[in-house]
Amino acid sequence: MRLTIGYLYPSIMSQYGDRGNIICLLQRCRWREIDAQVKALEMGDKVDPSEIDLFFMGGGADSHQRLIAQDLVEVKGEAIRKAVEEGAAALLICGGYQLFGHFYRTFRGDDLPGLGILDVHTIHWAAEEGSIIKDITTAGKGRMVGNLIVEWQGKTLIGFENHGGRTYLGPKVSPLGKVLLGRGNNGRDGWEGAVYKNVIGTYLHGPVLPKNPHLADYLIAAALSRRYGQVELTPLDDRLEWEAHVHALQRARQAKGEAIAKTSPTGPKAWAHSLADRFAASLKALRPS
Amino acid sequence: MLSSVSPARALAVNVGKGVRWLLRRLGHGGTTLPGLIALYLYRPLIGDLGQAIPNGSLLVTGTNGKTTTTRVLAEALRQVGLMPITNREGANLARGIATALLSYANVWGHYRLPNAAIGLFEVDEGAFPEALAQLQPRIVVITNLFRDQLDRYFEVDFVASLWQEALAHLPPKTVLALNADDPLVAYLGETVANPVIYYGIEEVQLGQKGLEHAADSRRCPRCSVDLMYSASFYSHLGHYACTACGWRRPDPKVLAWRVQLGGLEGSCVDLVTPYGPKTFRVPLPGLHNVYNVLAASAAAFALGVEAEPFEKAMARVGAAFGRMERFKVGQKEALLALVKNPSGVHQVLNTILSQEDGKAGLLLALNDNIPDGRDVSWIWDVDMERLKGKISWIVVGGLRAYDLALRLKYAHLLQDQSNPVVLHVAKDLHRALDLALEQTPPGGRFYIVPTYTAMWELREELVRRGHLPPFWEV
Structure with a gap:
């Protein structure tokens, strides 16, 4: 069996280690002796809809998205849409997810046109609230940054989100899953990601696939189904993957606890408590070991 | 202004000093907490005290190389009789600067400084x-801009x-020392009216053709079109030009004409400044340290310091703590290098690739x-993937x-048929260190590559075991 991955704008949309998803897909195919190839689809490159089985696009800065939006819609749009309708799979992370929707309104308030393959639209929090970003503190205020746990098909997905855009879903897509920890699409409705046919859009960085092998295999099977119908994938030894998954879940919950402990209880009582803790710690340090 | 007594400033200074005394007594370094508390009590502390320094201030910023650049520069300034006040422990937020300044304030909150300060x-x-606005520095050094801590x-x-926004409000006489080989940093020089001294590496033979994957900036900062590199040293540092708007790497005034990399022993550099050429030995390994020395030389040149005292300074500089420290554990050799981002790890990998042939080990801590x-x-x-065949075992910790x-x-790397790497996982860093030492034979060598807080934990343990001095004695 063979599988061709179309990697959209690898030199521009590759900011957050998302290429780890490509490394993961390639290895999991090779371990099963599936002949997997990556085809880079850079600016100006045309897409052959019958060639690509699985599209991938990672996240990038607003300025990077601005660079490629027009090329994505005008040069590649029709071919990608045709492939998707015929059953090609896609994994779109963050900026890629946003540009597969109808539009992305940036923090400046202007709209970057998207492909509209996913019935979603995204508005930067600052554009939505009419705030002006002057420095790091304001930029960080509405941004959704942190570990993200999502419930998907009865199992968890673990990753890291880092986005200023709030994404809203239309009727033609379903959410990928329910947010168990973190913010997800918009920090309000409790959902994360969007699914249409074999296309998955999500805010999960991490990169998402290595620590979520069930999602990686779901995508490989979906991508193969277009040429080979229903495919039963050979199981792999995923003990290390699941160990990493579980440790990341624990760490995410623990880090969340630390963040809450740091911010939530204020006032003189909490202050006295923390002072007492420090004092106790100092006494401990004084004791000869 | 400083002759009048400000009760708030005096209180902030005294509380801060008290906290620092207590922390040192308890065996902590106390490089940030005293400053944090003092700043909380009196916000304009840095500006008030900092601007009273007789010879003004120099600021060093950038993603990588700040600590080493500062350390080299401090050594050179001492050689010409100046007395640098630094936040040299690498505690580089506002609170670290405030902590450094506390030492020189008296009980009234007044500054007591020698004329050479x-x-x-x-x-x-x-x-x-914020530091720029408060300190109004004489010289600003910007080393590079890499992807680091994206969540922050x-x-x-x-x-x-x-940065561009902040630099727009500089006093007109402030001199900028900028890395010509980093397009994002070099472009900052185009946006200001201040005098700029560019520094860079001219030894194009060291360059490769393509960019490494971790390269962050491949586009012209002026017009966003792809930059063409005639030489790429590492990440996005190199000799570049824009094919569309014609903007290109500015010609450096302080440059490394010839660079001979000598592995762990450091490099030999022919440095050219407007004062003339000079051959140096840089006792720190890797091309990134050549950049650090260039950054320091450019700043020194801006102050009117010639190459002569600089050469002496070079001989005295050891690796800044944690940035490629070399030490012995019994008969075993360890190299410790702090990493913060892909570019930093690639620098360590380059050293390993040039030094090792498959026997050494690696402790990665994240x-x-x-x-x-x-x-x-x-x-x-x-x-x-580049470690293939170069390393025999890896311990991952953190x-x-x-x-x-x-x-x-x-x-x-693990399933490689010809040369599989043995992997051990130990979240506990003390255990990870034990595993690394167990696997290194006498006379053998291993590399310790941690992120920031992992480095502190490992370092503390190495100090406790007597292999390293505490950092405030380095």
Whole structure:
């Protein structure tokens, strides 16, 4: 069996280690002796809809998205849409997810046109609230940054989100899953990601696939189904993957606890408590070991 | 202004000093907490005290190389009789600077400084605009701009635009020392009216043709079209030109004409400044340290310091703590290098690739506390695949040890038929250190490559075991 991955704008949309998803897909195919190839689809490159089985696009800065939006819609749009309708799979992370929707309104308030393959639209929090970003503190205020746990098909997905855009879903897509920890699409409705046919859009960085092998295999099977119908994938030894998954879940919950402990209880009582803790710690340090 | 007594400033100074005394007594370094508390009590502390320094201040910022650059520069300034006041422990946020300044304030909150005093502060990329506004420095050194801690500073372009904004309000006489080989940093020189001294490496033979994967900036900062590189040293540093708008790497005034890399022993550099040429030995390994020395030379040149005292300074500089420290554990040799981002790891990998042939070991330690960056996805931008055949075992440790383990599994190092790497996972860093020592034979060598908070934990343990001195004695 063979599988061709179309990697959209690898030199521009590759900011957050998302290429780890490509490394993961390639290895999991090779371990099963599936002949997997990556085809880079850079600016100006045309897409052959019958060639690509699985599209991938990672996240990038607003300025990077601005660079490629027009090329994505005008040069590649029709071919990608045709492939998707015929059953090609896609994994779109963050900026890629946003540009597969109808539009992305940036923090400046202007709209970057998207492909509209996913019935979603995204508005930067600052554009939505009419705030002006002057420095790091304001930029960080509405941004959704942190570990993200999502419930998907009865199992968890673990990753890291880092986005200023709030994404809203239309009727033609379903959410990928329910947010168990973190913010997800918009920090309000409790959902994360969007699914249409074999296309998955999500805010999960991490990169998402290595620590979520069930999602990686779901995508490989979906991508193969277009040429080979229903495919039963050979199981792999995923003990290390699941160990990493579980440790990341624990760490995410623990880090969340630390963040809450740091911010939530204020006032003189909490202050006295923390002072007492420090004092106790100092006494401990004084004791000869 | 300083002759009048400000009760708030005096209180802030005294409380801060008290806290620092207590922390040192308890065996902590106390490089940030005293300043944090003093700043909380009296916000304009840095500006008030900092501007009273007789010879003004120098600020060093950038993603990588701040600490080493500052240390080299401090040594050179001492050679010409100046007395640098630095935040040299690498505690480079506003609170670190405040802590450094506390030592020189008396009980009234007044400054007591010798005439030779000069401020030399390294500041974090994000704290840079505020430090700039408060300190009104004479000279600003910007080393480079890499992807680092994206969860804190989001993206490289954003940091660049913040810097540009901050630099627009500089006093007109402030001199900028900028890295000509980093397009994002060099472009800052185009946006200001201030005098600029560019520095860079001219030894194009060291360059490669393509860019490494971790290169962050491949586009013209002026017109966003792809930059063409005639030589690329590492990441996005090199000789570049824009094919569309014609903007190109500015010609450096302080440059490394010839560079001979000598592995762990450091490099030999022919440095050219407007004072003339000079051959140096840089006792720190790697091309990144050549850049650090160039940055320091450019700043020294801006102050009117010639190359002569600089050469003496060079001989005295050891590796800044944690940045490629070399030490012995019994008969075993250890090299410790702090990493913060893919580019930093690639520098360590380059050293390993040039030194090792498969016998040495590697201890990688990844934490995700706030100073490390909460997001660990950047490890997938590191070309771990390059370690193939160069290393015999790897121990992964820290809070995110399993993320590292997975990265190495997918780099196909563990299942390699001809030369499989033995992998051990130990989240507990003391255990990880034990495992690393167990596997190193007498006379053998291993590399310790931790992120920030993991480095502190490992370092503390190494100090406790007597292999390293405490950092405030370094």
